[in-house]
Every structure is written in C-alpha cells, then in structure tokens.
Amino acid sequence: MTEEPIVRVRDLVKTYKTGFMALNGVSLDIRKGEIIALLGPNGAGKTTLISTICGIAVQTSGSVTVGGHDTRQDYRAARSLIGLVPQEISLEPFEKVVNTVRFSRGLFGLPPDDAYLDDLLRQLSLHDKRDQKVVTLSGGMKRRVLIAKALSHEPQVLFLDEPTAGVDVELRKDMWEIVARLRAAGTTIILTTHYIEEAEAIADRIAVINKGEILLVEDKTALMTRMGQKELRIELAEPVDAIPESLAPYGLDRAPDGRALLYRYESTGERTGITRLLNDIQAAGLHMSDLQTRQSSLEEIFVGLVTPGASGKAAE
Amino acid sequence: MNLNAVKAIYRYEMARFGRTLLQSFISPVISTSLYFVVFGAAIGSRIEEVDGVTYGAFIVPGLIMLSIMTQATTNASFAIYFPKFIGTIYEQLSAPVNFLEITLGYVGAAATKALFIGVVILLTAALFVDLQIQNWPAMMAFMVLTCISFSLLGFIIGIWASNFEQLQLIPLLVITPLVFLGGSFYSVSMLPPVWQTITLFNPVIYLISGFRWSFFGMSDVPVGLSLLAIAGFTLLCMYTIYWIFRTGWRLRQ
Missing domain, CATH: 3.30.70 (Alpha-Beta Plaits)
Known part of the structure; x- marks a missing residue:
C-alpha cells in the first residue's frame, strides 16, 4: 500500500461540552476505493467520528485529511470530495425529490447538471419519483433520496451512517447492492453499523470502535479466517x-x-x-x-x- | 466564492416562497387594507393633518416598515431554524461553504421576500391614499437596507432559537412593540417631552423617520443619523453572524 490514504485520521480527540469524550485519540487510514465498516455498539463514537471528518462537529485535537486536504485549513477542497448519508432520515417534507437533489449539488459548488442527476435517480430507482414530494415516499425511498443527495456532487468518498438501521431485510439487501455498485464505480465507502452481518457482507476491512477508541482494523478475510x-x-x-x-x-x-x-x-x-x-x-x-x-x-x-x-x- | 451554493440556497428558499405565494401575497394586502379602512378612513378623517400630510398618507411609511421588519425577521429566522429543526442542517454544515455564502443565500432570499411584500403594501396603499414620494432613490434604499438588516437579525434569531417558542419570542416581544412605539402611527413631536427623549433610545425610530423623510421630506431625527443607524445595525448583525460561524455557536457540536 504505497498509495496515499484517501482519508487520514490522526490522534482525533473530541470532547463534548458536557465533558463526554466521544473520541479518544482515533487514528485511521482509509484506502482509496475500499469499503470499510466501522463496527461498534451504540455510543461507541462512530457517528462522532463521521461528523468530525465531515465538518458537522469540530475536533478538540488531532487532524483529518481527505484527499490530502486538511478538513479545517482547507475545508473547501476536503468537503468537496465527501458525500454524507446521515443516520436519521432528515429531508424537507414538502420539497420535490429532484429539487432537493439539485439543491445538494449546488450547495457543494457544482453547476446544475440534470442529465447526471437523472442518471443518478435512475440508478437508485428513484426516477419515477423525481417529481413527487418527499413526504409521499416510503421510508426506504427516503433513504435512497438521502443517498442521491450525497452523491449529487460526485464525491469520491461516501459516508453511510447506519444505512440499514431499522430497515427491513429486503431493503437491506437492496442497500448492499447499491453499495457494491458504488464501489465498482470507484467510490470509497465508509459505513458505520452495529450489525456484524452487515460488515461481513459488504466490507473489505473492518474497524472495531468502542468508547471512542479503535480496537482493531483488519481485512475482513483475515477476520473470517479467525472465524473459521x-x-x-x-x-x-x-x-x-x-x-x-x-x-x-x-x-x-x-x-x-x-x-x-x-x-x-x-x-x-x-x-x-x-x-x-x-x-x-x-x-x-x-x-x-x-x-x-x-x-x-x-x-x-x-x-x-x-x-x-x-x-x-x-x-x- | 462558491456562487453555485449561494444560488442553490437562494433558489431553494424562493421556491418555498413560491409555494406559499398566495398566502404571502394576500395576507399583507388584506391587513394593509384593514389599517387604511380603520386608521385612514374611519379614524383618520377625525385626526388633523400631521405636518401638512393627511393621516392616512402619514401612516404609510410606518405600515410598510412594520410589515417588512416582521416579515424579514420571521422569514430569515424560519429559513435557518427549519433545517435545524428537521435535521437537514447537516448538509449545510458539511458543505464547502463559508459564512458569507450561507448568509447571502438565506438572507438574500428572506430580504427579497420582505421587499416584495413591502412593494405590495406600497401599491395597496396607493389605492387608498394619494401618495407622494419626494425621494424615490432614498425610499428604495431605506426599504432595501431595512429588509437586509432585519433579515440578518432574523437569521441570528433562527440560529439562536432552540424551539418554536423562542423563534416567535423576539419578533413578538421586541420588534412589534419597538415598531409600534417607533412612530409608525404618530410623529414623535406629538409625544410629551419625557417620552420624546425615551423614544430616541428606540432604534426603530431612526428607520421609520428616515423612511418617512423620503416620502414627505420631514423627519423626527436627521436623515444622516437614520442612515448611520441602519448601517451600524447591519454591520453589527454581520459581525455577529461571522462570529457564530467562526465559533460554531449553536450550529456545530
């Protein structure tokens, strides 16, 4: 692995105002094009880690670079490379699907490109819903809209925070397929999960995180051998x-x-x-x-x- | 400068306005008409002219100010509070935008809406009273500046508010009283001397006075002071927003 990691996290510490230390010196290299699963119980610091990399939370100390750009000094370049699918379904209910996706693309600084967005919506089986209001969609479709928004600006790195939490089995399989397709297209994917089977099914590497610390980062196959x-x-x-x-x-x-x-x-x-x-x-x-x-x-x-x-x- | 982001936010916000256009349009027209029926025709006919202007015409600048200040504040505070409330703010926070771009998008849209309503009220008023506007450029400048500065204030309130109650609190408890007591419906010179002095501490008086000057050429306080007040207020709001985004106050964890 001579290639520079696409995301490099160094000694990341995040202490909330309440005094709660959510990240306690996390270091992690994410390779270009891989799927890495952050596995850990609820409250382990998975979402905080993602939020800090994406700029929603500010770290107490330590550094993060994305594509070689520091997420604080050079936040524009760093954030342009990132797409984020949050854990909660957060969408404006009365907006049309296509408009909310257009908004995301513009927000990330790209000029409008309806051909690209149409294609994206088609890939996510959302194209026939493009002119519907978000509020009329099912939970699974809403999650797809979130993914479409995150991909609207053609990011190189995609963060999926608990993409299948509270999702039925059928939809979970769908989600895994989408992830596999994205990976084939060269997108680096970081997903958090507390389902071990999910990490097992789609990840190349697995990082186990608990109480704000990374306990282990290992190729899935190596872990599987141990499992054997x-x-x-x-x-x-x-x-x-x-x-x-x-x-x-x-x-x-x-x-x-x-x-x-x-x-x-x-x-x-x-x-x-x-x-x-x-x-x-x-x-x-x-x-x-x-x-x-x-x-x-x-x-x-x-x-x-x-x-x-x-x-x-x-x-x- | 991430101009695409500014445009995206502005368009998105204006689209929201478009969805509620009828309501945004009709409500100011009706309330203004009511004011004119009550104050202009019914009561106004029994009130003497104020500095040579009929009472119906005299209250027009104050009425416009009352509406655009509340509209600008409410629009802007809601525009940024709503994403916070439903959780979509994660997107704005993780986007490659700085405080100026976010502010331009949201405040620009909120100010545009308020300006639109201001113009609608002005046109409605023209149906009821014989309006004279002595200084068009100054009138427009005061209107635009007021829309911008109160949208900035609303933006700050929206970031500060942590529930809907707080969101309503400042417009209701601060802005409406200040506007009513800021000479919307009377000239400061009509007040007893003590109240005249107290009124001078009300910042809104400078805006209404300057605005009225652009209509009728008369004012309670010098026009230069009015301009200075509104410029100072705008700068203060801008700095506050800059500070909010620099520290992440109430936005970033």
Whole structure:
C-alpha cells in the first residue's frame, strides 16, 4: 500500500461540552476505493467520528485529511470530495425529490447538471419519483433520496451512517447492492453499523470502535479466517492434572478444573485431526464423557473486544 | 466564492416562497387594507393633518416598515431554524461553504421576500391614499437596507432559537412593540417631552423617520443619523453572524 490514504485520521480527540469524550485519540487510514465498516455498539463514537471528518462537529485535537486536504485549513477542497448519508432520515417534507437533489449539488459548488442527476435517480430507482414530494415516499425511498443527495456532487468518498438501521431485510439487501455498485464505480465507502452481518457482507476491512477508541482494523478475510476456527471441547470423566505427553502435538488446552481438554482446528481444512486425537486420547487412558464443538464468530471476537471479560462468558 | 451554493440556497428558499405565494401575497394586502379602512378612513378623517400630510398618507411609511421588519425577521429566522429543526442542517454544515455564502443565500432570499411584500403594501396603499414620494432613490434604499438588516437579525434569531417558542419570542416581544412605539402611527413631536427623549433610545425610530423623510421630506431625527443607524445595525448583525460561524455557536457540536 504505497498509495496515499484517501482519508487520514490522526490522534482525533473530541470532547463534548458536557465533558463526554466521544473520541479518544482515533487514528485511521482509509484506502482509496475500499469499503470499510466501522463496527461498534451504540455510543461507541462512530457517528462522532463521521461528523468530525465531515465538518458537522469540530475536533478538540488531532487532524483529518481527505484527499490530502486538511478538513479545517482547507475545508473547501476536503468537503468537496465527501458525500454524507446521515443516520436519521432528515429531508424537507414538502420539497420535490429532484429539487432537493439539485439543491445538494449546488450547495457543494457544482453547476446544475440534470442529465447526471437523472442518471443518478435512475440508478437508485428513484426516477419515477423525481417529481413527487418527499413526504409521499416510503421510508426506504427516503433513504435512497438521502443517498442521491450525497452523491449529487460526485464525491469520491461516501459516508453511510447506519444505512440499514431499522430497515427491513429486503431493503437491506437492496442497500448492499447499491453499495457494491458504488464501489465498482470507484467510490470509497465508509459505513458505520452495529450489525456484524452487515460488515461481513459488504466490507473489505473492518474497524472495531468502542468508547471512542479503535480496537482493531483488519481485512475482513483475515477476520473470517479467525472465524473459521473451531474449538472442540472434550469433557473428561475423571479430571486430569496435566495433559499427557503423548497428546502434546495437538496443542491442547486444559480447562482450569482439569475436567476438559480444548482442541482448536480449522473447520475448513481437509484434515481436522479429530479422529486421530480421539484415538490418542483413548490410548492415553482418558475417559471422555462428552464432546462439544463451537465456532468463534465475528460477533464473539467483537464482543470479546468491546467488553473486557466477556470473552470468557461467551465460551460457556 | 462558491456562487453555485449561494444560488442553490437562494433558489431553494424562493421556491418555498413560491409555494406559499398566495398566502404571502394576500395576507399583507388584506391587513394593509384593514389599517387604511380603520386608521385612514374611519379614524383618520377625525385626526388633523400631521405636518401638512393627511393621516392616512402619514401612516404609510410606518405600515410598510412594520410589515417588512416582521416579515424579514420571521422569514430569515424560519429559513435557518427549519433545517435545524428537521435535521437537514447537516448538509449545510458539511458543505464547502463559508459564512458569507450561507448568509447571502438565506438572507438574500428572506430580504427579497420582505421587499416584495413591502412593494405590495406600497401599491395597496396607493389605492387608498394619494401618495407622494419626494425621494424615490432614498425610499428604495431605506426599504432595501431595512429588509437586509432585519433579515440578518432574523437569521441570528433562527440560529439562536432552540424551539418554536423562542423563534416567535423576539419578533413578538421586541420588534412589534419597538415598531409600534417607533412612530409608525404618530410623529414623535406629538409625544410629551419625557417620552420624546425615551423614544430616541428606540432604534426603530431612526428607520421609520428616515423612511418617512423620503416620502414627505420631514423627519423626527436627521436623515444622516437614520442612515448611520441602519448601517451600524447591519454591520453589527454581520459581525455577529461571522462570529457564530467562526465559533460554531449553536450550529456545530
């Protein structure tokens, strides 16, 4: 990755007037053309991070550049590159769809271009609604209008704040398709979500954020590999003080009470080694009383990251 | 200068005005007509001429001022408060625009609407009374400047207000009384001496007086002072808005 990141966040701190520290030294590089998901529970600082990058909130310290332009010193150049789809559906109810999209384009400094906007509305299946008032549209259509507004000025970076919160399954799939198309067209997309499956379905990279800090940024595939790991728990009839020498090659863990052995393996691998292990356990003279297998999910990794101490519980 | 943004805001706001054109047009015509029926014909006929001007004609400048000040303030405050209220303000805040461009768009549109209503009232008044306007350029200048400065004031109120009650508060509790007590319907010289002095602390008196001067060539305070007052008021509002956008007061978190 020699290419300059399209968005570079450095040591970003945001403390609200109430004294609440929403961002606590966030640093993050976003690569051109990727889809990155900011995953975190409610109140983690996802929206504050987006708001600060887009200029709706002002950072307490730290810096953000977009396309190499500082968002404070050189805000015009930086903001011109950004499109923002907010979490709440905020639209003027009595305005026509096409007018509200025209307004957004003008506001971002571009001359009118109805051909481009017509095309955009068509892509978002809004074209037949272009002359309708916003108030007459369904919730899903309103969300599309928000996306059309954000894309009206041909931004390079698109922020989607919880694009599918409170949206039904059908529409969520639609939204994912739209995102995939945008990515294919070369738009960098940053989306926040607290749905793990959403991050899993569409992101290239996943950043986990909690309490104003980035806990992890990783390629989704790497996370998926971790997810592919399974754990076999072998309950023993009699507790053991130590793992027998003959079982050493399996890299087993012993449960604290000595009543179980834990074995990790790749469920996607050709050979899991389970049969051999079970034979060897028997050969070592141990009696098994029960077997359990368990998959470590992204959810679990996530829960383990955001709530210290919860990973142990999740294993029960 | 992001001129496309100024145009976009201005057009959008004027479109809103267009949607309610009938209401915007009819309400000032009716209220002005009522004033003329009551003050001009019914009561006015029993009132002596004021400095050689019939009472019906005398109240025309005050009536126009009353309307454009309230209209400009209400229009501009609503225009910026509404996006705040429904949440669409995120767009203006994340757009590559500076305070001057946003202000030009919103205040320009609000002032245009107020000016339109001012002209409508002037034309309506001309149907009822024999109007003489001695100094057309000065009359227009006072009208335009008042529309702009009170739109600026309204803009500040709209940013400041955090609910609809506050939005109504200043126009209702401050502007209307100041205009009524600012010589809209009487000449300051009609007041007892003590009240004459107190009235001089009312900033609106300078506007109405200057405006009336452009019609009839007579004024309660010197015209130069009137111009100075309105210019000072405009600059003060401009600076306040500059400060608001620089600090993000009530706008940015």
